[in-house]
Amino acid sequence: MSFVSVRDVWQSYGGRPIIERVNIDVAEGEFVSIVGASGCGKSTFLRLLLADEQPTRGSITIDGGAPAREPGIERGVVFQRYSVFPHMSVRDNIVAGQSFQRPLGRFFGARLRQAREEADATLARIGLSHVADNYPATLSGGMQQRLAIGQALTARPRVLLLDEPFGALDPGTRLSMHDFLTELRAETSMTVFMVTHDLEEGFKLGDRVLVFDKPRWDPQDPGLYGATITYDFDARDRGIPYQNILDGLPSLGPAPVPADATG
Numbered sequence: 001m002s003f004v005s006v007r008d009v010w011q012s013y014g015g016r017p018i019i020e021r022v023n024i025d026v027a028e029g030e031f032v033s034i035v036g037a038s039g040c041g042k043s044t045f046l047r048l049l050l051a052d053e054q055p056t057r058g059s060i061t062i063d064g065g066a067p068a069r070e071p072g073i074e075r076g077v078v079f080q081r082y083s084v085f086p087h088m089s090v091r092d093n094i095v096a097g098q099s100f101q102r103p104l105g106r107f108f109g110a111r112l113r114q115a116r117e118e119a120d121a122t123l124a125r126i127g128l129s130h131v132a133d134n135y136p137a138t139l140s141g142g143m144q145q146r147l148a149i150g151q152a153l154t155a156r157p158r159v160l161l162l163d164e165p166f167g168a169l170d171p172g173t174r175l176s177m178h179d180f181l182t183e184l185r186a187e188t189s190m191t192v193f194m195v196t197h198d199l200e201e202g203f204k205l206g207d208r209v210l211v212f213d214k215p216r217w218d219p220q221d222p223g224l225y226g227a228t229i230t231y232d233f234d235a236r237d238r239g240i241p242y243q244n245i246l247d248g249l250p251s252l253g254p255a256p257v258p259a260d261a262t263g
């Protein structure tokens with residue numbers, strides 16, 4: 001049963017197509033990883049899913065509703081760089097996440113106290129209770145990213161959009177964030193779309209791995225055609241070993257080390 005339906009979606013800027021003919025059905029609770037060469041339109045696709053911009057053509061619907069005209073609380077988003085509010089304490093960042101659900105966006109009095117208590121429960125769950133009164137700048141990168149994810153989850157989105165959420169983290173922190181995200185997933189029925197440059201990460205966390213690429217290519221005019229979904233891999237139980245995919249699609253692998261950088 002399709003929960004997120006993407007129908008013949010195109011997006012162009014200045015008359016140039018960035019993505020074209022994107023069609024996909026995603027079931028509720030699925031975790032979809034998105035990989036592809038740099039600049040092929042992955043973040044653009046996430047912005048369309050967020051309804052932060054409208055497609056040039058086609059439609060995106062969630063749970064059979066009308067296409068959204070702007071971002072709403074049913075869609076949460078986390079970017080690579082920490083998207084928390086620097087002037088608010090860690091606790092108040094979570095309170096702000098809760099207030100996204102309210103038309104006036106602010107809590108007062110008894111409701112504010114209750115929101116802070118709920119925020120403390122969230123902080124305990126994401127392991128940040130001990131820094132509740134600190135400002136985000138005093139936190140490590142991993143902690144800031146946990147806060148950003150905690151904040152996004154507080155509004156209980158039905159769809160969570162992650163744009164390279166762990167891209168700025170060191171390898172050890174990245175692994176602990178994988179465990180964190182896996183635990184959170186086990187607790188909710190959220191549908192997740194995650195853009196990553198790390199194919200192994202995509203296969204480890206995703207139920208599916210979508211590859212964006214340009215099926216049509218004009219060497220005289222590389223911007224003439226847009227990218228689309230060229231592969232849709234089943235990644236449950238890590239699916240096909242990702243190394244086989246890397247062999248077939250070397251452009252998705254790590255950038256080669258220049259010859260003069262090895263000596």
Ligand SMILES: Nc1ncnc2c1ncn2[C@@H]1O[C@H](COP(=O)(O)OP(=O)(O)OP(=O)(O)O)[C@@H](O)[C@H]1O
Pocket residue numbers: 013014018036037038039040041042043044045
């Ligand atoms: N608002 C915009 N106006 C004009 N061009 C844009 C806009 N947003 C994105 N682009 C262009 O669209 C193309 C795709 O950008 P996008 O950020 O979606 O790619 P990406 O696959 O996420 O890249 P990366 O992997 O490097 O983050 C780029 O050439 C970018 O310059």
